[in-house]
Amino acid sequence: MISNFHSITGLKIYNEIINGHLRPFLPENSKLSKIKHLVREENTQTILRAVDKKKVRQLLDEMDLTIYGYRSMDDIILDIKVGPDGNIADVTIKPRKSYDLNDYIDIPPAPDQKSAFFLSLMADEFERIKIRSNKIMDNCDCDRKLSLYANKHIQKVKHIAHDARILYSKILDKEQFISDNSDIYILFVINLFLIRLIVYYRKFFKPFVSPVNESEEDLRLEFYHSLPPHKKYPYVFRHLPSTDSNIYIAHDSGDPGYQKKSYPDFPHVYNASTPAEHDNSSATFSEKKSHPVNQGVQDFEKYPLNCQVNVIVDHLLTLSTKSYRGGRPVLNMKPAQIADFIERNFFDDDGNDISSSTLRTLLKPYRADKRLKSGSPKRLDSSDLYGD
Numbered sequence: 001m002i003s004n005f006h007s008i009t010g011l012k013i014y015n016e017i018i019n020g021h022l023r024p025f026l027p028e029n030s031k032l033s034k035i036k037h038l039v040r041e042e043n044t045q046t047i048l049r050a051v052d053k054k055k056v057r058q059l060l061d062e063m064d065l066t067i068y069g070y071r072s073m074d075d076i077i078l079d080i081k082v083g084p085d086g087n088i089a090d091v092t093i094k095p096r097k098s099y100d101l102n103d104y105i106d107i108p109p110a111p112d113q114k115s116a117f118f119l120s121l122m123a124d125e126f127e128r129i130k131i132r133s134n135k136i137m138d139n140c141d142c143d144r145k146l147s148l149y150a151n152k153h154i155q156k157v158k159h160i161a162h163d164a165r166i167l168y169s170k171i172l173d174k175e176q177f178i179s180d181n182s183d184i185y186i187l188f189v190i191n192l193f194l195i196r197l198i199v200y201y202r203k204f205f206k207p208f209v210s211p212v213n214e215s216e217e218d219l220r221l222e223f224y225h226s227l228p229p230h231k232k233y234p235y236v237f238r239h240l241p242s243t244d245s246n247i248y249i250a251h252d253s254g255d256p257g258y259q260k261k262s263y264p265d266f267p268h269v270y271n272a273s274t275p276a277e278h279d280n281s282s283a284t285f286s287e288k289k290s291h292p293v294n295q296g297v298q299d300f301e302k303y304p305l306n307c308q309v310n311v312i313v314d315h316l317l318t319l320s321t322k323s324y325r326g327g328r329p330v331l332n333m334k335p336a337q338i339a340d341f342i343e344r345n346f347f348d349d350d351g352n353d354i355s356s357s358t359l360r361t362l363l364k365p366y367r368a369d370k371r372l373k374s375g376s377p378k379r380l381d382s383s384d385l386y387g388d
Helices: 002-009 012-019 038-042 053-061 113-139 143-170 182-204 216-225 285-290 309-321 335-345 356-363 365-370
Strands: 045-052 076-082 088-095 246-250 256-260
Touching: 012 113, 012 143, 012 182, 038 088, 038 113, 045 053, 053 076, 053 088, 113 143, 113 182, 143 182, 182 216, 309 335, 309 356, 335 356, 356 365
Parallel strands: none
Antiparallel strands: 045 088, 076 088, 246 256
C-alpha cells in the first residue's frame, strides 16, 4: 500500500503548480476566495471508496493514515459519507491545519495575499513530503525498494525543476515584465523549494543513492545564472525588508502567520577550503566580485540606468573636478571610484551589467572624445552647485 500510494502521488502538488491546474497565471487562481483554502483542498483525498459501511471502522483501524503526510491523527479530519442506499460509504480525509516550514530556506517575502496563499501551500507540502519520506523509511526494510523510491523521486523532482525553470523564464517576456508580479514570485519561489527538495532527498536517503557532488549552493547558482538579466533577483523583487524581518505566510483561516525569514538574497557561497578572510580592500568592484569567495554573491541592489552611460560618467566626472567653496570638489571621488560606483549600483537600460572596461575607457583623461561634447544638450547642468 505504501509503495503504490507514493508511486502515484509523491510530488503531485508541486507538479500541479508547474504543469497542472495550480499554475498561478490561470485566471481562476487569481481569485482569492478560491485559493484561500488551498492546503485543505489540495490535500483532501478519498482513501476508501464504495465499501461496506459496516466495515469502515475496521478498515480504518488497520490503516496508518499519517502515511498521507500527517504528523498525527489529531491533524486529520475524517469524513465518512454514506450512499443513498445506506449500505455503501466513501471515506475522505483532509488536513485540520497547514504546516509551517521548519527548514531554513532563503525566500523573499510574499508581495501580496495571492503569493502568501501559494507560499503556504508550498511550505506545507514540503513538510508533508518529509513526513512521507520518514514513513517510507520506517516501514520499508528492503534496501532495493528504498533505493528505487529515493532515485525515482530525485528524478521526478529534477524533471519538475527543469519545467519550473523554463516556465519561470518564459512566463513574461521583457516587454511585459512587471516587478513584484505574483505569478513571477510564485514560480521563482517554487524553484527554490525544488532545489532544496533535491538536496533533502539526497541527504535523507544517502545510504541508498549514489553520491553526487551537487550542493544546494551549486543548484541555486545554476538556476540564477540561467535567468535573463531582467529576471534576476533582487532586480525582480525590490523594497524587501531588512534581513531580520519576517515573511508573510497565509494560513487556511486567511489570518496571517509569520515565519522567521533568513536572508533576502541567495546564500553566500563559501567553501570550507577557502580562507575565511582575504584582503582585497584595494581591488576594484569587478575584481572583488570575481574573487572565489564572492562569486555569485550580490549583497546590494542595482537600479536601471535609463540614459547613456557616458551621460552619468560625464556628470559625475564634472562634479569631481569642479571646485566648490574652499577649493574642494563637489564630489570627492577619483575616476576609479566613479567607475566602481556606477558598476556597483546600476544596470543598463537592457538590464545588463555595465561594462567595467567601458567605464574605465570613458574616464581616461585622453579619451575625452568618448564623453559628451561641450554644449551637448545631454549634459546635465550642475552650475548652481559651483561658486565661491
